[in-house]
Amino acid sequence: MKNIRQILFLLACLVSLAASAQWQWTDNDGRKVFSDRAPPADVLEKNILKRPGMTAKTTVNTDAPSPAVSPVAAASGAQNAASAPKLSGIDKELADKKKKTEEAQAAQRKAEQEKVVKAKVENCARAKQAKASFDSGVRVSRINEKGEREVLDDTARANEVKRIQAIMNSDCQ
Incomplete structure (x- = not known):
């Protein structure tokens, strides 16, 4: 017992x-x-x-x-x-993934900025060339919507010069 x-x-x-x-x-x-x-x-x-x-x-x-x-x-x-799982407070894999993602995003932003700068340089060069053509005094003609050739008069020419100057002011800095 x-x-x-x-x-x-x-x-x-x-x-x-x-x-x-x-x-x-x-x-x-x-x-x-x-x-x-x-x-x-x-x-x-x-x-x-x-x-x-x-x-x-x-x-x-x-x-x-x-x-x-x-x-x-x-x-x-x-x-x-x-x-029990060991908790270190910082997950190295997660930190590495986050760092790689941030680097990829930074590279993408840089590539986009370079693309914009390249487009501005190209637009600036075209605007300067067009301005030189208008300033030379040569008659400028265009093709209208019907496919007909028309020569620009003085008011259309002045408006086009203003438009080209605005492009140069924005892109040629």
Whole structure:
């Protein structure tokens, strides 16, 4: 009868050890979560309230178990700590991807700026050439919508010179 009591007492102690192997953390909504598995990686370290084999709000020291913790609890705590994901605070792969994305975007912006500058230089050269043609006094003719050739009169010529000068002012800087 004495042995049965000791076995029951031992079983009760083992059940309490299993209950102490629980994780407790606060999720993003502020609710307490209890689990026998480690929290997901997106849970911050400060939100972890309890780890297996440790008391509430203590940190895990995997180098040496504290003397207040029983050897069985220390072994299970070390085992769970070893199986828990290591959170360094910075994900190197994510940082590398972010850096590469930023570099690619910067290169794309630079290429677009170079394309705009090249177009402005080309427009400037064309405007200067057209202005020289209008300033030379030679008659200038165009093809209208019907496909007929028409010579510009003085008002149309003056309007075209103003338009060309505006292009030169904006693109030849």
